[in-house]
Amino acid sequence: MIERADQLVLNYVSKAADAAHGVLRADQRLDFAKRLRARIEVERHGSQNAREVAKVLARFGDPVALVEREAHRLADAGVATKRDAAPAAGADTQRATGSTLHFPAIADDGGPPPPGVRAYRKIAQERLEGEGRGRGLPFAGLRRAAMSSANPMATGGRDARTIVKEHPRDTAAIVILVVAALLVPFELPALAIFQVPLVVWAVGAVMVLSSTSWSLRDRILGVGAPLLGYSVGGVLIGGLRVGVEAGVQAFVTQFFDVSGTMFMIGTGVGVVWLAYRLLDVT
CATH class of the missing domain: 1.20.120 (Four Helix Bundle (Hemerythrin (Met), subunit A))
Structure with missing residues (x-):
């Protein structure tokens, strides 16, 4: 469903924007969210398949890790963020130069990714390999849905009732x-x-x-x-x-x-x- 694929993207960008609160300034959060959404759209190549879009998002990794990488990038560039306790003089000038035309590299762009990205990448890779070989834990999806009533973290809050509402x-x-x-x-x-x-x-x-x-x-x-x-x-x-x-x-x-x-x-x-x-x- 097209609505489902787009909702996955919106949810992911929203999580990243929420994680940026207290870390990036308002203008930096807005710029970061815009570039993140644009990069996702490039990577999904116009796909409206929810399964394919989910795989693309898995490649990006943990949204919190992306925010941390953005904060480190700005710090390395000498740009003050909201996390800084004492912003340096000339913050207005830095605010104007806080944006960049380059988006932080995702997991597949090379270089050692942070721990959060590595963990999400490993999960996505194991899932893709399991689908490709027809192996892996049998009926893992059904078990996760059954577990969600006792442990919502098992499915990220998704269960059979959620699936019925979404599909x-x-x-x-x-x-x-x-x-x-x-x-x-x-x-x-x-x-x-x-x-x-x-x-x-x-x-x-x-x-x-x-x-x-x-x-x-x-x-x-x-x-x-x-x-x-x-x-x-x-x-x-x-x-x-x-x-x-x-x-x-x-x-x-x-x-x-x-x-x-x-x-x-x-x-x-x-x-x-x-x-x-x-x-x-x-």
């Missing part, structure tokens, strides 16, 4: 997929030539496929699992139940007997995956 359309899509699976046991009259569960599933599938909160792979897995369960699962289980000697008619009968159940199982798998990835989006 109402995606949550609705997941609910529609669940409803489609639950309608399978009921023998509802068909709509034209289509069964009601199939129509409901199609609505949910369109909503999932049009979402930007999940990657393309996650969207395909989420909506493809029910179809895979229905077709492949129905063929395998139906074939095993009738055996090799049975005829085509017996196989077709068994296929339709088990395919609905396999569709429900596939939907459950797809919904669990989508929910997990939505919880782990940031």
Whole structure:
């Protein structure tokens, strides 16, 4: 969601501006926040994907560490900040020269980063490597969301309820997929030539496929699992139940007997995956 990606940036810049209180003067805070926002926009390359923007922000590191680096840069340049107990004479002149066209280097720009940046960079790198190799702690996002009720610091104040508020359309899509699976046991009259569960599933599938909160792979897995369960699962289980000697008619009968159940199982798998990835989006 575009709003979600932009909100991540605004939250990050706000944290940096809050951390600058008591460290930088008002004009320095404003200049720092403007340059930080501009640098983030350059690094995100116009991306509106919340996951990609979160990775970009992780590369910048701890906002508090960025403020400290800015304060040190100004101190090295002989510019007084709010932290200075006794500003040197000529503070007005320094205030005029306190701005700079150059933004402090981020973690990837070379040079030894401060401890806060190193810690955030390590976390981001481990997460990227885990996604790339398909390894890492299983269902870490779900565990963090469950822990947040007891320890809000585990997720930065984010939990399942927060996710629902921030992604109402995606949550609705997941609910529609669940409803489609639950309608399978009921023998509802068909709509034209289509069964009601199939129509409901199609609505949910369109909503999932049009979402930007999940990657393309996650969207395909989420909506493809029910179809895979229905077709492949129905063929395998139906074939095993009738055996090799049975005829085509017996196989077709068994296929339709088990395919609905396999569709429900596939939907459950797809919904669990989508929910997990939505919880782990940031």
